[in-house]
Amino acid sequence: MRTGASGWFNGAVGITIFAGSLPATRVAVTAFDPVLLTAARATIAGGLALVLLALFRQPRPSRADLRSLAVVALGVVVGFPLLTAFALQRVTSAHSVVFIGLLPLATAAFGVLRGGERPCPAFWLFSGVGSALVAGFALSGGAALSPVGDGLMLGAIALCGLGYAEGARLSRRLGGWQVISWALALALPLMLALTIFAWPTSLGGIHAPAWAALAYVSLFSMLIGFVFWYRGLAQGGIAAVGQLQLLQPFLGLALAGGLLGEPVSHAMLAVTLGVVGCVAGARRFAGVAVPVPAPRPLDPLDPRGSVPPRTRRFVNRRRSVLSCISRSART
Helix, strand or coil: CCHHHHHHHHHHHHHHHHHCHHHHHHHHCCCCCHHHHHHHHHHHHHHHHHHHHHHCCCCCCCHHHHHHHHHHHHHHHHHHHHHHHHHCCCCCHHHHHHHHHHHHHHHHHHHHHHHCCCCCHHHHHHHHHHHHHHHHHHHCCCCCCCHHHHHHHHHHHHHHHHHHHHHHHHHHHHCHHHHHHHHHHHHHHHHHHHHHHHCCCCCCCCCHHHHHHHHHHHHHHHHHHHHHHHHHHHHHCHHHHHHHHHHHHHHHHHHHHHHHCCCCCCHHHHHHHHHHHHHHHHHHHCCCCCCCCCCCCCCCCCCCCCCCHHHHHHHHHHHHHHHHHHHHHHC
């Protein structure tokens, strides 16, 4: 399988796993405190990650990588699970998935800042249209709005996009499952302490579905899903493969309808087709960053000695647009 196709396949598997995270969290917070849920899932996944790292004798990350691993841990181990757990106490899972449509933009934006990618302008157009379709579809359901819940979801999306992009950048050097495993291991001491501190005096009120939801978010959402997701982002590009996140809200709505009995509109199929079209368009126009050449003298006698900055920006922008057009013509 080619690297690009393999990247999209691994990304799709990861997104399918992640689609169950919010419905499962919604079930879990009916019995678990959000802090305990976040700490427990990270502790369970962190323990398994340490076993994997020891079993496969993975070398320790360098000191320079610790800062990036801390960013990954902040975004996807602590920040996103904790904020979504608090949000899902205030809003339904069907309402919360609207914000997942913003993840491609957040991931791509941090990919530009942290990963050095520079997609074509048409890529951003498809990304914006796809996110607007997702937002319009979910908001048209007329769900009761909670400003606090919405604010928590926005913060969760920002942290998750940062963690996705930073993890993908780091996985090119360390490997996909190694990145999330080391991030979990880095956060394990704090998460274990929080688990002990927040552990309830009695477990009698915790029902079986809540335990199953905890198992899912601990094993699949926190570890297995990231193995596929980071590998896909590293192989296919952060901005390109990140557009598969546009499909996650619809998968999440389907699971919410099946698990929680929440109604799902018939318009879902029509909007899903539109989102798939946006994903296809984004994939077509997403490409490797156009390198920026170093300044070169225009003329040995030119007292300025190099191309003016404004001219360089114009030339680089023109090259980027022409590169996009060329790739579009070839496909």
